Amino acid sequence: MFDGINRRVVSLWFPRLASDRVLRARPVDGPFALTLKENNANRIYCLNETAERGGLHRGMSFSDARAFCPELISRQADPVADGRFLSILRRWALRYCPWVGFEGRDGLVLDITGSAHLFGGEAAMLCDLRGRLTQAGLLARVGLGDTRGAAWALAHFGEGVAQPGEVLEALAPLSVAALRLESDMVVALQRLGLQNIGQLTEAARAPLARRFGPDLLMRLDQALGTQPEEISPQKEPPHYGVRISLPEPTGLEADVLAGTERLLIQLCEKLKQQEAGARVLCLTLRRVDKNAQHVELRLARPLRDPARILPLFQRGVSEVDAGYGIDQLRMEATQVEPLPTEQVSHVVSDKADQLDDLITRIGTRVGLENVQRFLPADSHIPERSFIIASAAYSKPASGWSSPRPRPLLMFPPESITAIGARPPQSFRWRRMSFTTMRVTGPERIMPEWWLEDEIWRHAMRDYWRVETHQGRRLWLFYTPQNPGWFVQGEFP
Missing domain, CATH: 3.40.1170.60 (MutS, DNA mismatch repair protein, domain I)
Structure with missing residues (x-):
């Protein structure tokens, strides 16, 4: 070169x-x-x-x-x-x-x-x-x-400069460890009296090769330049950014969206080549007065489909102050995730795509992290049987498996006044009076002793499904170790 x-x-x-x-x-x-x-x-x-x-x-x-x-x-x-x-x-x-x-x-x-x-x-x-x-x-x-x-x-061993063509003179006084050798090999060479690189170069090569193998002489030749060693520069990560300059300034929403579509087509082509999808897109609109307006779009799923992404920009573009006109548009994917190519079929439903687009639209208004979903957790403790996760960064569960029915509405336990181990015939809850009509249970739930939870650590509960004459179907439990009745949920 x-x-x-x-x-x-x-x-x-x-x-x-x-x-x-x-x-x-x-x-x-x-x-x-x-x-x-x-x-x-x-x-x-x-x-x-x-x-x-x-x-x-x-x-x-x-x-x-x-x-x-x-x-x-x-x-x-x-x-x-x-x-x-x-x-x-x-x-x-x-x-x-x-x-x-x-x-x-x-x-x-x-x-x-x-x-x-x-x-x-x-x-x-x-x-x-x-x-x-x-x-x-x-x-x-x-x-x-x-x-x-x-x-x-x-x-590493003598911070300095070797003048052009004088490598051996600069390396000769350095320890043999400066050749990037294994520590065991360095010790063995020093025991033979070969303390520095100068002494190593004067020794016979054939005995060294037989005793230490080819690595020793390869490192020596690489350092002296008789054997090439390449330098592989780190590959720069792909840059997902495109721009377009308009022939004349414009303030029309339709013109901006048309330019945005052209940018999305170019950007998505780059993403496709790298088998990646954009999670966060930033559209920068430069005005003729050199001020810039930014429209950020955070997607619920990685995407590289211009037809799906363009409508999601419409709300943000409509709120842009064009001033005296916009003369340049720039689109950049600021957050990218892997999106391997998948086999498509005419029987594949697009309901998942519609849900992702809906989450994105809602997220642009209330914040993508505020759109959440419930996911099942591996625990028989009611309070621990589910987790709340961001809908944009999780996938819906295929199904909830439970050996016994669980209430649709669950809340922290609320005490009621009752006596005995069976559900009371009548009780008051939330300033309302109820009369028991039908009960199912009990279902005894034991504590998970391996968890650091003082409420459940030494407690057990007997749960009952109670149907009342007033039409409410409640989930009650009784604590035998500390007699008391509580309401924790309600069935639909």
């Missing part, structure tokens, strides 16, 4: 990536460490410089660390958040070159071939890079060489 130009690679290593990320948001004075549970033991995952000076190290038991350093401040590690932070740093590093990839869980690799002159040379580029990372509160080790292996070795 760059004929006649020496390849130049930068390795960025963040030895305290996790702790630096946390301390950027909430600084701490004194020793600080992040802990992570490994093999049923809480161990040090990452720590700051003060804690390292105090004698703590990674992998140390947290209980030993607290005994050794009582003033240690700790928090739980979050490797997933660390990965997201490293992805952010990778995007930031694109300002220096277009080829940036990950180097493990705490590093980046940059192919700056042909890019350094844009910053005044390699020295100026590295100075700018270090300065910006230091200003952001991040400790970074930087290595620069002709190969990826050389850059990694310099970043």
